[in-house]
Amino acid sequence: MADCSGAQKTLRMIFGFLYGPSGAGRSLRSPGLPQWWRPAVAGLVVALLLALSFSPVLAVEPSEVLDDPVLEVRAREISKGLRCVVCQNQSIDDSNADLARDMRVLVRERLLAGDSNDQVTDYMVSRYGDFVLLNPPFKVATYALWFGPLLIIGLGLFVVVVFYRRRSSTSVAETTPAALSNEESRRLEDLMKDET
Amino acid sequence: MNRLMYLLPLAIFLVIAGYFAKGLTLNPRDMPSMLIDQEVPPFDLKPIKGQVRGLSSEDLKGQVTLVNIFGSWCVACLAEHPMLMKIAEQKLVSIYGIDWREKNPDDGPNWLARRGDPYTLIGDDPQSKAAIAFGVTGAPETFFVDRRGFIRYKHVGPITPENWESTLWPIVQELRKL
Known part of the structure; x- marks a missing residue:
């Protein structure tokens, strides 16, 4: 039985060319190139192939x-x-x-x-x-699949909102502290007197 | 409470990682069969070259049977073939064959002539008619059919002495009690 051909083989070819020990990949390498060039080139090639692959390739005989x-x-x-x-x-x-x-x-x-x-x-x-x-x-067994992402986004938004609410309320508390009670101001005065 | 909140991302990550650990190690070829506990799909296959009788769904009624999908092109079928021969020689259960997708009508008969024929009856399925009706994705696959003609179990991959002893033979014995 014929195995899967087409796209999968093409991908193997590209990555073989980039990562394989022999062939064109080696001649491209030069000591001046930074570490990231291989993934970068691979990314470019894949992007190019994806763009090209939109022309229909038919298996229908x-x-x-x-x-x-x-x-x-x-x-x-x-x-x-x-x-x-x-x-x-x-x-x-x-x-x-x-x-x-x-x-x-x-x-x-x-x-x-x-x-x-x-x-x-x-x-x-x-x-x-x-x-x-x-x-x-779209049916009961796949509700998690369809609604899951929405649920996670909702949860994320909820956490963000709660986080910012909390932060703004604490900052207000810091700038305008509660007024001192009578007892407290008396003690404060006493302390100040002692200092002098 | 506040401090526990910082553990939330870690908890979410662990849950997702758990799903990935399970999902990525599953074998994508193991697909649940739609046909378990269903009646054998109706089919009527011609005989392979050199034989007189083909195989139809009616042949599978009256006793517990195995329906084995094989092909001369299939390496794993070659691997399980000695075990099928042993089952047939010891008359443990009748095996019915579906010769799937031979490129040349001589290939199946030649393959069986060389290695022995464990099958009670064989149907020729060059265009996957029966294979698709059974929901087959590869060969070999073996369906366990009860005496009323209902599929009760599907085994994907070769039958080996080990899985026969541990799983498959007990299933045949269970089905005989029904």
């Missing part, structure tokens, strides 16, 4: 494409949302794995048989679970 352009568009739309269970960070639309190919073909067969987009997706979920969806669905 010509033989798979449906004659009906409307159905084909729907098939592509569905495929983009389905995870390749072999190369787990790619959609079946992007993946070259054999199983992803068979899943794409199955998506098209079901569309030809008259299934709606949701029926096709539901079939895949019934076989592989929510895991096969690249977008996690």
Whole structure:
């Protein structure tokens, strides 16, 4: 079975070139360069690749494409949302794995048989679970996922507000201390007399 | 109270670190099967080359069976093959095979001719029809089916003498009691 190709191999190539013991990486090094140049160059290369990768790279083979352009568009739309269970960070639309190919073909067969987009997706979920969806669905089991970040931001804001409230109230206390009671001022006077 | 507040970031960090420690050491290939306690998905596969009978979901009713997904291209299947032969020779349980995604229709039969055929019946699945219906992500995978045709357990990876003794054989015996 074909393994995951494409992006993963490309990344290995780049990092091999930068971090590998031999090849072009070594000739780039010169004693004058500061320590941070390697991560910096790696970052630049990755950024460049990301920018380039937005041009669509298709794993869909010509033989798979449906004659009906409307159905084909729907098939592509569905495929983009389905995870390749072999190369787990790619959609079946992007993946070259054999199983992803068979899943794409199955998506098209079901569309030809008259299934709606949701029926096709539901079939895949019934076989592989929510895991096969690249977008996690909104339901009770995923509330923590969807609301968690909001909750943490809320908690953070609350802590910040409490912190600043406290600080401003203590600073007011420092500048205008409570007035002395009669007892206290009498004692203070006594002390002052003793000094002189 | 105030002093405890300073420990809050540390506490939050520890909680997050705990989740990461658990999450990052899980095997992403271990996925829960959707099919546990479900009826075997209906399928009807043609025989592999040189055999007369294929395999359909109806064949899996009436007794406890194992359904093993394999392929001649699959190295781990080769590793588990001697154990499957042993199970078949000792008639511990019938194993049904799904020959998955052979590039060439001769590959599966040749592989079995060379090493022995532990399977009661084999279905040919060149386009992953049955494999996707079973929610298979790789080979080998073995499904444990009870006599009513319900999937009760899924084993991912090769069956070895160790996991057979410790886990899988007891499961077969449990299923026979049902």
